[in-house]
Amino acid sequence: SGEAARNAQSLARLAGPMSQQPRAPGQSLQIVFDSSDLVAYVTHNRTPTGIQRVQLNITARALLDPIEGVATTTVAFDDASGFWREIGRDLFLRLWRLSRIGGEVDAPAWKEVVEELRETLRDGPDFVFAPGASLVNLGTSWWIPDYFLRVRHVMRQYGVRYVPLVYDCIPLMVPEHCHEDLAREFAQWFSSMAVLSSSALAISEWSAADARRIAAEIVPERSLPINVVRLDADLRRELGAAAADGWPARADLPEPGEDFVLCVGTIESRKNHLMLFQAWLALIRRHGAERVPRLVCIGKAGWLADAAMTLWRNSAALRERVSIAHGIPDVSLAALYGKAMFTVTN
Numbered sequence: 214s215g216e217a218a219r220n221a222q223s224l225a226r227l228a229g230p231m232s233q234q235p236r237a238p239g240q241s242l243q244i245v246f247d248s249s250d251l252v253a254y255v256t257h258n259r260t261p262t263g264i265q266r267v268q269l270n271i272t273a274r275a276l277l278d279p280i281e282g283v284a285t286t287t288v289a290f291d292d293a294s295g296f297w298r299e300i301g302r303d304l305f306l307r308l309w310r311l312s313r314i315g316g317e318v319d320a321p322a323w324k325e326v327v328e329e330l331r332e333t334l335r336d337g338p339d340f341v342f343a344p345g346a347s348l349v350n351l352g353t354s355w356w357i358p359d360y361f362l363r364v365r366h367v368m369r370q371y372g373v374r375y376v377p378l379v380y381d382c383i384p385l386m387v388p389e390h391c392h393e394d395l396a397r398e399f400a401q402w403f404s405s406m407a408v409l410s411s412s413a414l415a416i417s418e419w420s421a422a423d424a425r426r427i428a429a430e431i432v433p434e435r436s437l438p439i440n441v442v443r444l445d446a447d448l449r450r451e452l453g454a455a456a457a458d459g460w461p462a463r464a465d466l467p468e469p470g471e472d473f474v475l476c477v478g479t480i481e482s483r484k485n486h487l488m489l490f491q492a493w494l495a496l497i498r499r500h501g502a503e504r505v506p507r508l509v510c511i512g513k514a515g516w517l518a519d520a521a522m523t524l525w526r527n528s529a530a531l532r533e534r535v536s537i538a539h540g541i542p543d544v545s546l547a548a549l550y551g552k553a554m555f556t557v558t559n
Contacts, residue, residue: 241284243346246272248300249290249360250352252334255308255327259318260540262479262512264380267444268351270451273309276302284343290357291334297367298337304329313452315542342371347411350377355402364409374411379439381416382423383483390483392516407431412438452547460552461545465538466509473507473536475553477546480510480537482517485559490524490531497530505534506554511546513539 251268254261261269275285287305288297307326316323342348348367354360354377367373384391384399391399406413407428415421421439428437460469467473480486489508496505514522525531541549550556 241282241343243284243286243343244275245297245340245342245346245348246275246285246287247290247297247348247350247354248272248287248305248352249297249357250354252289252300252330255312255330257318259312259320259323260315260542261312264352265312266543267378269309269312270446271351273306276306288340289330289334290360290363292358293335294339295359295363296339297363298334299340300330300333304333313543315540315545342367342373345372345374347374347376349414350375352378355398361402361405361409368409375406375409376412376414377406377410378414378416378442379420379424381420382427385427386423387483390481390517395516403427404431407437410437412440414442415439416444417441452544460548461538461541463538465536466549467507467536469552471507472554473509473552475509475511475549475556476558477511477556478558479512479515480518480521481515482520486510486518486521487524488559489557490521490528490535493535494524494528494531497534502530502534508535508557509549509553510535510537511539511541511549512537 246268248268251265254265258265272287276287279285286302287300289300290296291298304326308330311323311326318324348364364373364375368375382403384396385403388396408431413424415424418441421441424439425437476486476489478484493505493508525535525537
């Protein structure tokens with residue numbers, strides 16, 4: 214199908230930067246997706262946020278739409294053994310599908326898949342990397358203790374190429390918008406990444422330029438190859454009919470047919486919801502609430518969200534015309550994107 218062809222093209226672009234390692238005749242290129250931080254996340258959360266959504270969808274599509282000559286698998290780091298353990302294809306895809314439809318973390322089906330995941334990492338054999346395999350990290354590994362010691366071990370033992378995805382360099386560029394622990398952990402991660410990575414991926418030319426510049430300051434003797442893989446998926450096309458039937462019947466979201474503007478992202482200072490709320494309040498005061506469409510913010514309160522949330526809580530006019538909701542599954546989010554007048558991001 215056309216959708217499968219587009220997925221294959223996207224995965225081929227992803228595999229392209231990793232295909233330079235010499236391989237024996239007939240040997241497949243092995244791409245190993247590291248889902249360590251994702252496993253930690255789903256233990257306590259069911260609805261993915263931005264980074265987890267990228268991890269889940271890219272990894273799932275790589276498993277569902279294989280490329281000829283590329284062997285794809287996913288692993289997670291096990292603290293007890295100090296090594297990676299494989300997550301089976303069917304298990305990962307079950308997790309992915311359940312995360313998309315939403316629900317409670319104590320739902321039987323979700324508890325079952327999470328427990329199976331725990332047992333797999335606890336009891337499974339150590340994963341054996343193929344010579345020259347690419348260990349691809351699409352998530353947030355900077356909080357995992359001794360992570361790069363383990364990466365360096367498999368690089369030496371198997372010739373593994375480490376390939377991380379850089380979303381942004383905000384903790385280094387504007388640390389005042391981040392928790393100090395995050396800024397410190399990210400700085401340590403980035404320094405090791407700049408030294409050990411065979412290449413890197415980035416979600417935009419801007420992020421790639423920041424990463425190249427900072428990496429050159431850390432390791433001036435090498436030039437880190439960074440390839441851009443844009444986040445250009447279409448949730449509505451991907452989810453198809455499920456999106457049309459996924460309208461969320463919740464009191465904190467608009468009724469079907471109501472005009473609204475959509476803003477998706479964790480509420481935190483670096484995303485500047487405060488300015489957005491001030492703009493909406495100004496519109497309400499100038500034109501009257503009945504002439505201003507509802508603003509629907511999808512995202513939970515994060516770091517330094519107090520200023521924006523305090524303004525929202527203290528203004529009855531804002532609470533009337535601005536809705537804040539989180540825990541929205543992908544099918545409902547796709548429906549909201551499809552019906553919004555437009556989206557807004559600061």
